Amino acid sequence: MTEGSDDIQALIAQIARLPGLGPRSARRVVLALIRRRTGQMAQLAQLMATVAEHSRECIRCGNIGESDLCPICADPRRANGELCVVEDVADLWALERGRAFRGRYHVLGGTLSALDEVGPDQLGIPRLIGRVAEEGISEVILALNATVEGQTTAHYIAEALEGTGVTVTGLAQGVPIGGELDYLDDGTISAALRARRRL
Amino acid sequence: MTEGSDDIQALIAQIARLPGLGPRSARRVVLALIRRRTGQMAQLAQLMATVAEHSRECIRCGNIGESDLCPICADPRRANGELCVVEDVADLWALERGRAFRGRYHVLGGTLSALDEVGPDQLGIPRLIGRVAEEGISEVILALNATVEGQTTAHYIAEALEGTGVTVTGLAQGVPIGGELDYLDDGTISAALRARRRL
Ligand SMILES: [Zn+2]
Ligand SMILES: [Zn+2]
Numbered sequence: 537m538t539e540g541s542d543d544i545q546a547l548i549a550q551i552a553r554l555p556g557l558g559p560r561s562a563r564r565v566v567l568a569l570i571r572r573r574t575g576q577m578a579q580l581a582q583l584m585a586t587v588a589e590h591s592r593e594c595i596r597c598g599n600i601g602e603s604d605l606c607p608i609c610a611d612p613r614r615a616n617g618e619l620c621v622v623e624d625v626a627d628l629w630a631l632e633r634g635r636a637f638r639g640r641y642h643v644l645g646g647t648l649s650a651l652d653e654v655g656p657d658q659l660g661i662p663r664l665i666g667r668v669a670e671e672g673i674s675e676v677i678l679a680l681n682a683t684v685e686g687q688t689t690a691h692y693i694a695e696a697l698e699g700t701g702v703t704v705t706g707l708a709q710g711v712p713i714g715g716e717l718d719y720l721d722d723g724t725i726s727a728a729l730r731a732r733r734r735l
Numbered sequence: 736m737t738e739g740s741d742d743i744q745a746l747i748a749q750i751a752r753l754p755g756l757g758p759r760s761a762r763r764v765v766l767a768l769i770r771r772r773t774g775q776m777a778q779l780a781q782l783m784a785t786v787a788e789h790s791r792e793c794i795r796c797g798n799i800g801e802s803d804l805c806p807i808c809a810d811p812r813r814a815n816g817e818l819c820v821v822e823d824v825a826d827l828w829a830l831e832r833g834r835a836f837r838g839r840y841h842v843l844g845g846t847l848s849a850l851d852e853v854g855p856d857q858l859g860i861p862r863l864i865g866r867v868a869e870e871g872i873s874e875v876i877l878a879l880n881a882t883v884e885g886q887t888t889a890h891y892i893a894e895a896l897e898g899t900g901v902t903v904t905g906l907a908q909g910v911p912i913g914g915e916l917d918y919l920d921d922g923t924i925s926a927a928l929r930a931r932r933r934l
């Protein structure tokens with residue numbers, strides 16, 4: 537046992553497995569938390585326990601909130617006939633920070649991938665098509681990453697919605713080629729949304 | 736409130752303040768924890784609460800453990816007359832991973848810095864000199880970073896120990912110029928320790 541105690545070592549190992557971290561950054565994080573004598577680690581632990589207990593996926597859109605319906609799905613003012621399809625909750629958050637979109641979302645949770653055996657059902661695309669009819673959607677905005685996978689998925693959804701009468705749009709140029717939404721600044725993402733084009 | 740709930744947003748803000756993280760990586764970490772339906776966040780919260788409650792600084796060496804004396808200071812086999820001085824607990828951990836050193840440590844908690852008003856007292860250097868006498872130390876190994884600040888501090892300590900009869904050594908070449916111990920692989924640090932030289 538090198539790092540202080542078995543618990544400290546277990547904590548480092550758990551933190552090292554989080555995305556973007558590794559053993560070295562995990563050690564630095566744990567030391568910083570132990571060193572700050574303000575009870576910061578206890579506070580963080582408390583907050584994590586609360587979030588773990590209360591967070592759940594919205595049964596309608598896949599966003600994360602504290603009830604069966606997320607705040608956006610629960611808000612009748614967001615039922616404006618626009619439905620924005622995103623790969624990930626992080627992308628939804630990025631769009632919300634941009635404050636340019638006032639409709640509702642549909643979180644796919646990924647992209648189509650033959651290799652990883654992710655098909656339309658895994659992404660909830662049949663459910664998306666159902667929502668378009670049930671919720672009286674007039675425009676579906678495909679706000680997918682400008683990657684090969686994102687654009688393949690966007691084309692698949694656009695074709696699946698053909699003949700339903702709904703307008704299908706994608707984000708305008710402004711999203712750089714190969715760019716991932718969650719990396720863009722909030723202004724770029726809002727500009728791309730406002731200049732969205734018909735697919 | 737963009738990110739799911741006020742608690743999620745507060746959690747992201749706290750995590751974003753940790754060393755090496757920022758808002759974007761904090762959002763990714765929190766989403767990953769919420770998404771893993773294995774109760775990983777609750778587990779992590781529990782572990783953090785335990786570590787926060789039990790961790791404390793060793794009253795003798797400044798290492799982190801769960802009692803007044805850390806496991807190294809509590810282990811009589813580590814009283815071999817060698818005392819290794821490090822800047823930080825992370826450096827102590829790096830040396831322990833290397834398994835080359837079997838003596839005890841003294842954690843300074845930083846380096847001398849006129850700018851930041853860190854003098855010998857803040858670093859516990861008088862206490863270090865006291866330990867050399869009380870604990871019958873025959874060799875003090877200054878395992879400080881190969882930075883200007885680390886080497887200035889090493890020279891200060893070497894001079895302060897002059898006339899006490901103790902042998903003062905530093906890590907051998909092998910630590911690259913400007914290199915920080917905690918970034919080195921475990922093999923390099925062990926080799927540098929074994930080839931340590933008299934200052
Ligand atoms: Zn929702
Ligand atoms: Zn100790």
